[in-house]
Amino acid sequence: MDLAPSLAGPWYTDDAIFAAEQQTLFSTRWVCAGRGEELAEPGDFVTRIVAGESLILVRDEQGTARAFYNVCRHRGSRILTDDAGRCAHGIRCPYHAWLYALDGELRAAPNIRDWRGEGAQDLGLTPVALEERYGCLFVNLAGDPASFDADITRQLLDRMGTAELIGHWELDRLRVGCSRTYDVAANWKLIVENFSECYHCPTVHPELTTVIPEFKRGAGTLTVPGYGATYGDGIGGFTFDGRPGLPALPALADDEARRYYGLVLTPNWFVNLVEDHVILHRLEPLAPDRTRVVCDWVFAPETLSAGHDIEPSVELFHRTNGQDFAICSQCQLGMTSRAFADGGVLVPVETQLGAFHDEVRAAVETAGGAKGAGHL
Numbered sequence: 001m002d003l004a005p006s007l008a009g010p011w012y013t014d015d016a017i018f019a020a021e022q023q024t025l026f027s028t029r030w031v032c033a034g035r036g037e038e039l040a041e042p043g044d045f046v047t048r049i050v051a052g053e054s055l056i057l058v059r060d061e062q063g064t065a066r067a068f069y070n071v072c073r074h075r076g077s078r079i080l081t082d083d084a085g086r087c088a089h090g091i092r093c094p095y096h097a098w099l100y101a102l103d104g105e106l107r108a109a110p111n112i113r114d115w116r117g118e119g120a121q122d123l124g125l126t127p128v129a130l131e132e133r134y135g136c137l138f139v140n141l142a143g144d145p146a147s148f149d150a151d152i153t154r155q156l157l158d159r160m161g162t163a164e165l166i167g168h169w170e171l172d173r174l175r176v177g178c179s180r181t182y183d184v185a186a187n188w189k190l191i192v193e194n195f196s197e198c199y200h201c202p203t204v205h206p207e208l209t210t211v212i213p214e215f216k217r218g219a220g221t222l223t224v225p226g227y228g229a230t231y232g233d234g235i236g237g238f239t240f241d242g243r244p245g246l247p248a249l250p251a252l253a254d255d256e257a258r259r260y261y262g263l264v265l266t267p268n269w270f271v272n273l274v275e276d277h278v279i280l281h282r283l284e285p286l287a288p289d290r291t292r293v294v295c296d297w298v299f300a301p302e303t304l305s306a307g308h309d310i311e312p313s314v315e316l317f318h319r320t321n322g323q324d325f326a327i328c329s330q331c332q333l334g335m336t337s338r339a340f341a342d343g344g345v346l347v348p349v350e351t352q353l354g355a356f357h358d359e360v361r362a363a364v365e366t367a368g369g370a371k372g373a374g375h376l
Helices: 015-023 148-160 162-169 187-193 206-211 213-218 303-305 311-336 348-367 369-372
Strands: 031-035 044-050 053-059 065-069 082-087 106-108 128-131 136-140 176-182 259-265 270-275 278-287 290-299
Touching: 015 278, 031 044, 031 053, 031 290, 044 278, 053 136, 065 136, 128 148, 136 148, 136 176, 148 162, 148 259, 176 303, 176 311, 187 259, 187 278, 187 290, 187 311, 187 348, 206 213, 206 311, 290 303, 290 311, 303 348
Parallel strands: none
Antiparallel strands: 031 136, 044 053, 044 082, 053 065, 065 128, 128 136, 176 290, 259 270, 270 278, 278 290
C-alpha cells in the first residue's frame, strides 16, 4: 500500500518556516482573536498578539468592535500593556499622553497648540480589519483582506453542509461559562493535525470514546458534510462519565441532539458542537515549539443564569485537551530527531491532513520561507 507522505520534521522546528507561516497564514487570513462578549461595553478592550503584532481590540461608543495596532503614531510606544481592561475616556499613550478616541481618531496631543491642524486626521491609530461573527472576534492584518465569508464561512459550510444547520446552535447568543488556557510545548500544526483526525482516539481518549463509541474505530467526522457522531447507548450527555447533561439548546432539531460535530477551521479556530453547549479552541502560535491554546466552553445564557452545574460537561473536554496536548508535546520531541528529518506517512483515515499540509506548503512557498530554509 502506498501511503502519502507527511510534512518533514523541520516544518515543525525551523524558525524561518515559522516566520513564513506568520507572514502568510496568520497575516493574510481571518484569525480568531477572542469572544465578542469580552468587549461587553464601550471602552472595554483586550490586547492580542497576532502574527507577532500586538493589537488592541476595543468596543467603540456606537457598540462596534474595532481593532488597531497597539502602536502610538507619535514615537511608536506600545500603548496598552494589560491583557484586558477599560478605556472609558479614550486610549491614552503612556509616553507623551497622546489620546485616541475609541474609533482610533487622534483626540488630543498635549503641548501642541494646533494639534487639530492639517495632517492630524492622518495620525489616528492604524486600523486592522475586524469581523464580529459567530460570537467571536476575527482579525485580518492584510491591507486589503479577502472576504470573511470566502474564508471562515466557507469552511463552516464545507463541514456542516448548510448555514441552517450551523444556525441551530445560535453561536452569537451563547456565553462563556468556563475558559481555560493551555501552554503546549508543540508546534501549532501538530495541534491542528491532532484535532483533524480520530485515528488516535482509541489509544488516547478513553472518556471521549466511551461517550462517542464510533470514535473507537479511529475514523473521525470531519470529511462528511453535515455528519455528527452519535452518543453511545446508555450515555446521558456529553459529560466526562456519561451522566445526563444540561438542557438542550432550544433551536436544535431532534435529530441533531445526542450528536457531536467537530470542525477545524484554519488557521486557528476549532468548534465542537454538542446538544447543550459548544467548545471553542483558539490557537496562538508563540514559537516553532510552543503554542498557547485558549479553550472556551459556551452555553445558553439561560443555562448559566439558572445555576446548572456545568463542571461534568467542562471536565470531559478538559481531560480530552490534556490528553491531546500531552501527545502533541511527545510528537514535538520527535520532530527534532534525524529519524524524522524526511517526515512520516499518513494512513487512509488521515487523508484530510494532506489537504492541510498542501495549504501550509503553498502559504510558506509564497513567502519563500521553506525554500530559504532548504525544506521545499
